[in-house]
Amino acid sequence: MPDYPSARAGLEGLQDPTGVTVLPAPVTTDAAADRVAGLDALERSGRTEKGSRGKRVWRSAWPKLLAIAIVLLAWQAVVWAEWKPEYVLPGPATVFQDLGDLITTGDFWSGVGVTMTRAATGFALAVLIGTVVGAAVSRFAPLRAAIGSLITGLQTMPSIMWFPLAILLFQLSESAILFVVVIGAAPSVANGLISGIDYVPRTWLRVGQVLGMSGFAKYRHLILPASLPSFISGLKQGWAFSWRSLMAGELLVIVPGALSIGVRMQQARDLSEASLVISFIIVVLVIGILIDVLFNAADNALRKRWGLTGS
């Protein structure tokens, strides 16, 4: 066997004629090491660079810019066609001028502050409750049988249906809004966690078993990290629901002294300032998109880390 000179040398050293137990000397077979390293290098190569950063940004940006341009053009076309009088449906130029004036006022930013504080509080509470409920439901079979489908039912229920009850329970208060935001978002968070736990790959569970994981350690080191991608999807969906519920709440539940985005929008409607109403719609849309971008960034970072991306 000409291929194994050094490995053979290592072995010959092992053959102790007296039969006494000898520790095998570390076999540093350079040829074998080279073969392994060579194969590793061959199998790992072939990764391609995907162009410069600027090119990548442009590639993802131009379709969006084009879409915005088309929407603005269509809007302007409707205005030019004089479908509605200008004071009911102002054109993009008017609206963007008003929007520009709006976002340079301190009042506006304090309104955004009120709204975002509510959103953050409500969402955080929904995540907390959703996580606890989700973990409990996936852990205890009877609980799942009892409320598993109820959670999905709650998820599909339009959150605006809760407001009459919320107002009766909490009057026109922050609590009423918070109640609806949480009840709108928590089921999505819970469902995300439940499906994440349900779909932990069997081979990972077997590894956990082989490594002797049980109880808390199993959750800490296997179940929770493994269900993270699904949990993040749940968070993302939960955020969308809580944002919708919050906007509905701010239009319906006017809490004295809290000049939120919804209240300001309602005031603009009362004053028939269509341009301002549209400005607020754009603001709400932009905030929604920005938060979605954050969730997508988290999701993408995780996928990249785990190697779940397509390439």
Add this chain to the structure above:
Amino acid sequence: MTMLSVRSDQAVVSLDSVSKQYGSGSNALLALDKVSLTVNKGEFVCLLGASGCGKSTLLSLVAGLDQISGGTLDIGGRHVSLMFQEAALFPWLSVAGNVELPMRLRGVSKAQRKQRAEELLEIVRLKGFGAKRPHELSGGMRQRVALARALAQEADILLMDEPFGALDAMTRDILHDELERIWREQQLTVLFVTHNVREAVRLGDRVILLSSRPGRVIEDFAVTHERPRRIDSPEVAGQAAEITDRLRAEVARHA
């Protein structure tokens, strides 16, 4: 010719008339029927058989993942680790993190497990890859990380369930050399399941041939060719042919 002086006649795994039945009544499936075998300390034993011979079942029983239905199984309270066909590394941990995990679960201190993981990665020739993510490695490299993770369990017995089944021939060939080297250097006791006859003869001190449905021991072949062996050497091919004939006869019985 006994080449390994570390090998002794001390049995670390002994099965005596072990049976395993799934289900009950008319739906009962007898996976293993009165299987008796022993694996001695430092030995490399290959379990070979066609589909349905219960070889993976046998490993699960030895690993304690499943309960026997009859007979006695004694591993003397020793620790076992188990490797599968898939590396099944956790993607949320780095390569080193995966190797450290068994130690973390045992409560080994951070500094110690970091050092041990480095040693283990060096043993499987993956020094410098500790910070990588599993998906950045090739299939063969991932399987070596899985081996390092199994070694990190500091178990007395290493069970391997077709660990190279999903790899291409070249990678498998090189990993045979690597496994043989590590087995010798680390003085492991290995129970290795495969359906590849040549692989069994290439690696094993003994090849135990199992029948199918239910699994029974047909014959226990001693493999005495000098190590290191080559899978394409005439001695390995010759004995593999002999075992293959027995296996074919067994498969034909089910026609």
